[in-house]
Amino acid sequence: DQQVKQNSPSLSVQEGRISILNCDYTNSMFDYFLWYKKYPAEGPTFLISISSIKDKNEDGRFTVFLNKSAKHLSLHIVPSQPGDSAVYFCAAASGSARQLTFGSGTQLTVLP
Amino acid sequence: DAGVTQSPTHLIKTRGQQVTLRCSPKSGHDTVSWYQQALGQGPQFIFQYYEEEERQRGNFPDRFSGHQFPNYSSELNVNALLLGDSALYLCASSLLSASYNEQFFGPGTRLTVL
Numbered sequence: 001d002q003q004v005k006q007n008s009p010s011l012s013v014q015e016g017r018i019s020i021l022n023c024d025y026t027n028s029m030f031d032y033f034l035w036y037k038k039y040p041a042e043g044p045t046f047l048i049s050i051s052s053i054k055d056k057n058e059d060g061r062f063t064v065f066l067n068k069s070a071k072h073l074s075l076h077i078v079p080s081q082p083g084d085s086a087v088y089f090c091a092a093a094s095g096s097a098r099q100l101t102f103g104s105g106t107q108l109t110v111l112p
Numbered sequence: 113d114a115g116v117t118q119s120p121t122h123l124i125k126t127r128g129q130q131v132t133l134r135c136s137p138k139s140g141h142d143t144v145s146w147y148q149q150a151l152g153q154g155p156q157f158i159f160q161y162y163e164e165e166e167r168q169r170g171n172f173p174d175r176f177s178g179h180q181f182p183n184y185s186s187e188l189n190v191n192a193l194l195l196g197d198s199a200l201y202l203c204a205s206s207l208l209s210a211s212y213n214e215q216f217f218g219p220g221t222r223l224t225v226l
Contacts, residue, residue, distance in 0.1 A: 032212055043116065043202055043217030078181050099145065099168055100212065101125050102154030
């Protein structure tokens, strides 16, 4: 049973436009959410996070939105750059549990 | 600072064999977590080690075991390998007291079971 789902395996956008990556979760105990970026032959690197007490967190070109009632979060990248091309993973955690539950990832390709 | 390092980079084994993967955490970190990433999937939590003890465990059989040494480095052992154990194995290190976003991942070990 997938508790964190990323239903779009891939996404292509033009350089300069907005990239929107989506993530849904089923476990209402999750209270902290993260986005990771992964390049080939490298480990995932932390990008941005949001606590369940917030509905938006912004860091430069990256913004994460959380809709708790819909159990949905999204990552917005504006403007998108070719260097943003990577696999993006959504991850969730709950309370004192120190483990992360990941989605299956979305391959973002930013076209020049 | 070398960050999180893992060895070997790639490994090929046959069914029924045993394998040991190694992880050196980022300098100053005391906690190591292991994840399995199957092809086309996200990383799946195996277990976490702190103070040389397994603190949390995901939904993995006892064939998967680990160890943490006094210098905080860690090993992941998998016995009686199955074809389905073929995956990228990721190690992540952090301070136990740190926030989730302060967990750093290594590049992984690619295990192929034939």
